[in-house]
Amino acid sequence: MMFGAKHSIGRHVAWLSLFPLLIMAIGMETFYLNDRFKDLDSDLIQRGKLIARQIAAGSEYGVFSRNKEALRELAEKTLLEPDVVSIMILDDNFTVLTDLRRALANPAGNAVVIPADTSKPPAQELLQHVDYYDPVHDNGKIILIYQPILGSQIMLDSLESKNSYRQVGTVLVQLSKYSTERLKSKLLWISISASLIFIIFTYFLTLLANRRITTPVEQLSHAIKAIGSGNLDSRVNLSSCITELCTLTDGINQMTSELRTERDLMQSRIDDATQQLRELAFYDTLTHLPNRRLLEDRLAQSMAASKRSGIYGALMFLDLDNFKPINDLYGHAAGDLLLIEAAQRISNCLREMDTVARFGGDEFVVLLNELSAEYGASTEQAHFVAEKIRAALEQNYFLTQIKEDGTRVHIEHHCSSSIGITLFMDHDVLAEEIMISADTAMYQAKQNGRNQIRLNENNNA
Numbered sequence: 001m002m003f004g005a006k007h008s009i010g011r012h013v014a015w016l017s018l019f020p021l022l023i024m025a026i027g028m029e030t031f032y033l034n035d036r037f038k039d040l041d042s043d044l045i046q047r048g049k050l051i052a053r054q055i056a057a058g059s060e061y062g063v064f065s066r067n068k069e070a071l072r073e074l075a076e077k078t079l080l081e082p083d084v085v086s087i088m089i090l091d092d093n094f095t096v097l098t099d100l101r102r103a104l105a106n107p108a109g110n111a112v113v114i115p116a117d118t119s120k121p122p123a124q125e126l127l128q129h130v131d132y133y134d135p136v137h138d139n140g141k142i143i144l145i146y147q148p149i150l151g152s153q154i155m156l157d158s159l160e161s162k163n164s165y166r167q168v169g170t171v172l173v174q175l176s177k178y179s180t181e182r183l184k185s186k187l188l189w190i191s192i193s194a195s196l197i198f199i200i201f202t203y204f205l206t207l208l209a210n211r212r213i214t215t216p217v218e219q220l221s222h223a224i225k226a227i228g229s230g231n232l233d234s235r236v237n238l239s240s241c242i243t244e245l246c247t248l249t250d251g252i253n254q255m256t257s258e259l260r261t262e263r264d265l266m267q268s269r270i271d272d273a274t275q276q277l278r279e280l281a282f283y284d285t286l287t288h289l290p291n292r293r294l295l296e297d298r299l300a301q302s303m304a305a306s307k308r309s310g311i312y313g314a315l316m317f318l319d320l321d322n323f324k325p326i327n328d329l330y331g332h333a334a335g336d337l338l339l340i341e342a343a344q345r346i347s348n349c350l351r352e353m354d355t356v357a358r359f360g361g362d363e364f365v366v367l368l369n370e371l372s373a374e375y376g377a378s379t380e381q382a383h384f385v386a387e388k389i390r391a392a393l394e395q396n397y398f399l400t401q402i403k404e405d406g407t408r409v410h411i412e413h414h415c416s417s418s419i420g421i422t423l424f425m426d427h428d429v430l431a432e433e434i435m436i437s438a439d440t441a442m443y444q445a446k447q448n449g450r451n452q453i454r455l456n457e458n459n460n461a
């Protein structure tokens with residue numbers, strides 16, 4: 001695993017905790033096994049030495065008297081000891097008196113005594129490896145042990161009897177390391193298995209412990225990703241809490257909440273600005289009625305709907321009569337108040353589906369939708385509405401103007417309206433032509449003495 005590479009925190013923590021554990025387990029196991037193996041080897045050698053000493057002690061007389069039968073019996077008994085594979089007893093000239101061996105192929109099995117075999121290493125060859133000063137030779141499979149047979153001597157030429165020893169023979173014992181090696185490999189496997197079980201168990205414990213850390217960290221990282229992609233409504237709720245992570249979570253939640261508030265504020269400002277732009281683009285700033293652009297749009301929609309349904313619509317052109325004097329007498333602001341009042345009076349005469357727009361100056365346009373399929377009936381309805389408007393607009397205006405110094409000026413003004421109407425339905429006329437038609441009718445109303453309604457029937461046969 002590369003620590004510089006990108007990995008989850010869980011894997012990092014698992015590796016960081018497992019790596020030292022692995023090193024420790026291998027180290028401890030090596031130390032323990034080395035110690036145990038040494039003990040086993042040492043036990044075998046000690047046992048071999050003991051056996052060799054016992055044979056040497058027991059064979060002194062046999063060697064001295066060259067009683068091969070007794071020596072053979074002694075060797076046979078000793079050969080029954082575990083791991084002993086050969087026993088050789090030699091006299092002081094290193095002539096073999098007894099040479100018994102057990103099959104090397106089955107050293108742990110029942111002792112099968114086989115007679116001396118000339119193909120096996122002769123005593124002289126074995127003696128090359130061992131002597132009084134270096135009595136143990138280990139060739140990896142067999143341990144050879146050298147033990148001198150010492151004979152006691154009584155010194156007759158001295159008044160005091162004194163025991164001294166001289167070497168009367170030699171015992172060579174060979175022990176197989178087969179059982180020891182098997183035990184060693186058994187120990188090795190037990191130790192490896194125990195270590196593996198320990199490591200696996202510890203790994204799962206580490207995973208469990210990791211989960212307590214990694215799960216909340218993962219939850220936090222998902223939440224931060226969500227916040228980064230603009231989802232400010234997400235809130236982190238940790239399933240388990242570690243003090244530092246809880247502090248981090250609170251910080252993130254607080255930051256998200258502040259960002260959300262900022263975003264909402266910004267959004268409401270954008271909405272307001274958009275609304276204002278919309279107002280400026282499609283509505284008259286003084287009366288808040290639709291402006292000429294929006295009217296043209298609605299007229300186009302109304303004409304299309306009328307063509308589809310076969311039901312007449314009507315367009316009225318209105319111009320206030322004698323508006324100018326209020327400007328001249330009381331100022332533009334007073335004129336504005338009258339225009340606002342006039343707009344309100346016209347709106348009050350209309351249905352929800354109709355539109356009144358300020359066309360400019362003291363001119364208004366009214367769009368009536370879905371009148372009737374009959375031309376006559378539609379004319380009547382349009383006339384009826386126009387009459388309502390005309391009557392409403394000719395009422396005296398009582399306006400209150402607030403001056404810059406805060407004083408209030410009450411104004412009473414009278415002005416009426418001249419209204420031109422034109423109807424439209426399934427005709428190949430343009431919106432512009434309908435406007436001109438209504439304007440022409442309004443002009444006729446003006447020419448005819450004002451405060452009246454005129455219908456232009458040129459477009460509508």
Ligand SMILES: Nc1nc2c(ncn2[C@@H]2O[C@H](COP(=O)(O)OP(=O)(O)OP(=O)(O)O)[C@@H](O)[C@H]2O)c(=O)[nH]1
Pocket residue numbers: 286319320321322323324325327331332333334335336339360361362
């Ligand atoms: N107060 C105010 N006056 C405006 C506004 N726009 C245009 N006017 C004035 O409205 C007047 C309209 O002129 P006219 O229609 O000729 O005046 P009128 O007295 O109604 O004349 P007739 O229509 O012939 O009866 C002009 O004096 C414009 O300056 C506005 O937004 N506010």
